[in-house]
Amino acid sequence: MFEKNAALFLYSVSPVHMGAGTATGVIDNPIQREVHTQHPSFAGSGLKGAIRHGFKALGGNPDQADQLFGPRQGDLHAGAVSLGDAQLVALPVRTRREGYAYATSPLALARLQRLLHQAGLQPEWTVPTLPQGEAARAPAAVTPEGLEALTADGGRLHLEVFELAAQAEPGVAAIGQWLAEHALSKDHGEYFRNKLARDLVILPETELNYFSRNAMVVEPHVRIDPKTGTADGSGLFYTENLPPESLLAAPVMASGDRSGERELDSAAVMAQLHTALDGNTLQIGGDATTGRGLVTARLVEKVS
Template sequence: MSVKLCAVRALSPIHCGTGQAIGGIDLPIARERPTNIPLIPGSSFKGVLRAMGTVEPVHLAVFGPEPKNASDNAGSVQFSDLNLLFLPVRSLRATFAWVTCEYMLRRFVRDAKEAKKDLPALPAAPLSTQAKLGSDRLKVPPERVIFEDFDFEAKQDPAWATWLQKAASILMTTSDDQQRFVQRACLVDEDVMAVLLETSMEVTARNRIDPETHTVAKGALWTEEALPVESILTGLVVATPVAQGSGPALSVAQLLGHVETLVGRGAVQVGGKGTVGRGMCEVRLT
């Protein structure tokens, strides 16, 4: 068995919906029930990658046989749900900040350990009135940080900066992006994060025009929720070779190499509303 850490960065808003209206939103995004943290279901991510390949032996070994032969054997690669790790939030300085909390970080550290990634010790969680920074890029004089309607005391923490530098090498593909990530990443209290998870999603009102009247068709006005652009999500990709019919099982290097080839082709479209630009992602396996 071999485990890779999968990092997804949203290049456009992502809509992985539930198909059930909640409150005032007709098409909400998928969230974990106990934590309310947004996610991309592993089944959605796997389906997207499967559709990118052709019916060749290595592709079938990774994702499993065609539906008519689904009972022959399972696929050799498992895809976990991709959970939100850093939420982009509007900031008075630097345009936006990547915001997270201790609970979300600890889950990431647990997954990173499974993938044999060594990370420094996490810093202590801030107070509800504080925001921990890795640099002064987000600071508003004298020592404040302002996100949306929140005003925090800025706490620049060397331990947080050290942790971010290591995490950036896992999450970001270029040195420039790694530097920007360290400058913009911010750690807040879990209660603050719970509010941001509710209020910082992108909600868009859409309609359908009646071709005869050129006005909104009856019943064709709805709202869609989406994870905002620049969201960062992480999960695991696990390769466990499974014999394919009478042939031998492929090695984990062959299996994961094929997945890396698929995600290395360029942006991957995940979730619904792809024809209107939703769901474009940068995917990285490490």
């Protein structure tokens, strides 16, 4: 039974390719997505493996890795750490002004709120309800400051090639401020904290789902023929990446170690995770040698 719970925020600072393993469309190497929402996601098994792989470099105690994550051989037992799948919180979408906005939706926020409640956290914000509107003029809720900074032409918000009616909603500012304070590490600096607090945009589900499917980074790759040193004519393939500035969150649970010796209780296990993760940058997914998969982590736990 897990005794400690926390929320792990992951903010991408480079394109991230957590591969799905199979492809059914024109993209040869798609990213992982949830089946029901089509939102980008990170599988908990991949996160756990990446954290264990870099545990020593991240400042964790390598002598306790087997107790935390489970041994690879010998006397097998379950690890004391469990990580769930990371779900989308906010996605960067290109805007006409200010470069990009952090797009989210009532569903994404409600799921985050549920995750935080499971971790014993009680954020002081509520999920806004968007007013109904025509599909082509779907309303978006923005912070009062974001309405001035992001919109033009009488409150029109331009996301990629779409135009939406923007409405200032003070509740959005509370959500953005909370995320800026809790989800971003100090290494991000004031610019990105202020931008997240100001430029958070709540979209209808249909619009966020569209951007989740179509606003990713798609990179062509070419296989080189070792004999000629030129491109192999049959070696062109496309890889999909989650864009930089994306924000996801995953549940983290801890118990005492299960080796039978009980050297670590759940508090000590969670302390090890704080040391290795909170405020650090780790690499997840593929294409590590080309600088992909860099995310900064924040581990948020209830203060007793």
